[in-house]
Amino acid sequence: MDKTTHVGGTDDFNVVFIGAGNIMFGSDEGPWNHSFRFEHKLGLRLKVVAIVDPAVERANAVLKKKRDSFVVSAYQNTRVFKTLDDFVKNMTPKERPRAFVVGSPPMFRGTLQPGRDIEIQIMKHFPGVAMFIEKPAATGPKSEIEQAFNIARRISDSNSICSVGYMLRYLKAVQKMKQIIEENGLVVMATIARYAAAYEAITKPDWWDKSKSAGPIIEQGTHFCDLSRYFGGEVDISSVTAHSLEWDEEAGHLSKLRIDESKIAPENRIPRVTAATWKYDSGAVGSLTHVATLQGRNYSCELEVHADGYCLKLVNPYVQPVLHVRKPGDDYEQTFTFPDDDPFFSEISNWIDIIEDIEEDPEAAQILSTYEDACRTYEFTWAIREASERSRATTLATRRPATSVVEEVLAEEENEA
CATH class of the missing domain: 3.40.50.720 (NAD(P)-binding Rossmann-like Domain)
Known part of the structure; x- marks a missing residue:
């Protein structure tokens, strides 16, 4: 910049x-x-x-x-x-x-x-x-x-x-991935996304409240849902399935919360983990695992894109993007780094160049996320949240009858005694 x-x-x-x-x-x-x-x-x-x-x-x-x-x-x-x-x-x-x-x-x-x-x-x-x-x-x-x-x-x-502002689309690493796919005529077969948030650094109470933030998939994981769509194409919304680890489950305890979660209604507290899978319209398969488990400040995020003979792995896109590329005929990865890349600047710069009608480098001045495209990502993130909530509801429904049976048996034993 x-x-x-x-x-x-x-x-x-x-x-x-x-x-x-x-x-x-x-x-x-x-x-x-x-x-x-x-x-x-x-x-x-x-x-x-x-x-x-x-x-x-x-x-x-x-x-x-x-x-x-x-x-x-x-x-x-x-x-x-x-x-x-x-x-x-x-x-x-x-x-x-x-x-x-x-x-x-x-x-x-x-x-x-x-x-x-x-x-x-x-x-x-x-x-x-x-x-x-x-x-x-x-x-x-x-x-x-x-x-x-x-x-x-x-x-x-x-x-x-x-x-x-889906700025990750503007990363040089992401555009390099696009270039490799287009130049080799590849058809994406799978996308695998992992987003690990450093929850200790998230001190805004609204983020932890689904009634205000809509939850971590919609508010935060949206970037990786968007990148998944950017490579995999349109998602078959009806195919989305998901599971979540919730705050009240044994494995859902967080030891370094910096907000008072007791002030948030139990039904509005966010999941600690969400794992989703889906099909793209092309037939390809996608997956996302979002976790709020890390302490400290640094996040850990990766996206893999797979095609016949190729694996493109984007690591640490928010801070210092690294791209690992495995190609046909080679069991080893080639690594690309992109120092001093600022996608926040690129998205603003491209937008202003189009407003100003600057044509010196028409390839550079492109808007990579329209409002309609953003709406499709928004719809997709809601589908993941809904799928995880349906899964949780099913789990709770199956647990309750089992609990009721045990309680009835104990009550009968007490009466007989």
Whole structure:
């Protein structure tokens, strides 16, 4: 990113940030920080005309830090608003945005419900304006999935340049995998994904509450579900099966929880492990195991893609991606490393290049995750969660009759005594 040339031109590039949280301004938990990438991509052209967030104090706090730094020119005239309507009512012609970056919590987007329909509101007030929207598309109940697809259709009809933040698709390692598959005419036979989260570092109570985050598959494992689809193709949703290890089972105890889980209703506590399998429309098979078992800070994540004679294994994609490739005629793996790769920057850079209609390198400027594509991943993650909950319900149903029989026998023995 430090070797990138700023987008040319002298005109201001007005942006509105929806949300002033970690994804937008960074945190100690991970490498995300959209504002940082915008500053490097646009340089002095960047003008953040507004930050929209009901948590005004938080927004003003991050704004003060920016104004005390070398990027002050992007933020010196930024105004903070509680709602998008407030911004629209107070906006001057000079402040009209070229783009919106939506980084508010997913529970507040991806639906047609008032207060949870930020995409619809943006398109209403700013038809055709470019949008960058964080993943997942939403975290509402399953019954609202069709509303997300409705929004996808509206975005497509509006001709808005819209990108969704599935940044792992932009990894050089992932694109190398795609290149190998395409150049060798391979047909993917299986995808095997493993995602191990460092739960000790997850201190946000909402993440542990399914009624707010929708659970770890939908909120976190979504990246690996998306990558699995990226390589395997569309999923046969009816084929999805899954099992989970829950908080109240013998093997489900976590010793270093940093939140008070007793404050979360038992039915809303998240599973410790989810293991899922499915079929792709092509006939290929996919699997995902998501675990919240690691302590410390570092996650451990891998994705294998198998084809005839080939195994492509992506390791540690979030921090320092490594790609291991085994080819026909060779029992040993070839290893590729990709130092200084920043997929967060790449997804922002590609999106802005398309907005600016830069054609110097048309191959580079591609949006790799549309809103409709993101909705399909969202639907897929819900299918996994539902399958695991059905499995748990079946297990509990079979346990109860057995328990009842034992209790009845004990009661009879006591009466006879």
